[in-house]
Amino acid sequence: MVRGKTQIKRIENSTSRQVTFSKRRKGLLKKAFELSVLCDAEVALIIFSPSGKLFEFSSSSAASTIERYRKSIKNLRPSKRMDVEHLQSETDLHTPHFEEEVANLRKKIELLEETKRKFLGDGLDSSSIDELEQIEHQLEKSLSIIRSRKILFSCEQINQLKEEEKILRRENAELREKYEERQLELSIGQQFLSLEQGKEVETQLFIGLPDS
Template identity: 80%
Template sequence: MARGKTQIKRIEDATTRQVTFSKRRKGLLKKAFELSVLCDAEVALIIFSPSGKLYEFSSSSATSTIERYQKSIKNRPTSKQMDLERLQHFEEEVAIQRKKIELLEETTRKLLGDGLDSSSIDELQQVERQLERSLSIIRSRKILLFCERINQLKEEGKILRKKNAELREKYEERQLELSIGQQFSSLEQVKEVETQLFIGLPNR
């Protein structure tokens, strides 16, 4: 028979409460031991009974585990510190991106010929090299597009010539059919010419 679900609240009966404590304590200590052995974890368990009696389990030393825990708590950043660190990191990223944007805007202005009055010779030469590289890329791209367009027009020309040859061939076949038809029509007319034969003198 299945055991009913235990309601989680304080047990009022002292005897029942003591029995439950004893059973749960043993189970908890057993689970702590299994966890330390199976997972190679450092486990320290401290229990005080309602009467104040101490029960403990430690996979190594409870004192060293507690010291380690206290050090970890001290070094662990609080949620507020973590929020401040994230905010600081975000502000740094924003500052970096803002500098990049400003640099790009300045470079764009110089490439368009604005803001060159305060530029040194080295900066002007750098802008000139950038423009030359850009022009080279643009020319290469334009030549590539021209070549692609020329090849496309050549293919279209081949298709048009092929269609033109097919149409010419059909036209010549049609002309030949019409010529043959006209010849047959002429022969039929010659056959259908009526011939009258008169005997004697013609009528006046």
């Protein structure tokens, strides 16, 4: 199966974005390590997650590599220095966008945390009647879903127990049939043994006077 080409743009779904970040971060750190070992290169990699968590890799020391980079920038030719400064200026232009995105994410997280506390029964003093009714409606909806799932789970368990009962009944019938066959074999064996003993008694009979 051929994989489709991934569009290089921001992933809107937060869960998919986090999963993609985790996978690509691991791959990037692995590639940086391989580059440093295979090519004997000095590599420093710094990553900040959307939540602000720091991830880094350095073949020697990140601080010394950054200091070496700063010294190298000073010794660059004017043309190369302009390219680097242009790249830094473009990064600075995108910084406000990232800060705005981080601020929006923080607001969403705070809103979710507040909603979670209200669902748990905390922080309801400042809520209005409409908000309380919405929370109540949402809780009733959640309870309905939970009850439906519970009923479905109970029905599945009952069906499973019925199937196990059928299996046990079938095994019990097979065991009873084997037991009856065994009893019949034992009965026939006893009858045969009785006949054999009768023949032995008959062979011991004789005609004539007994010995004195």
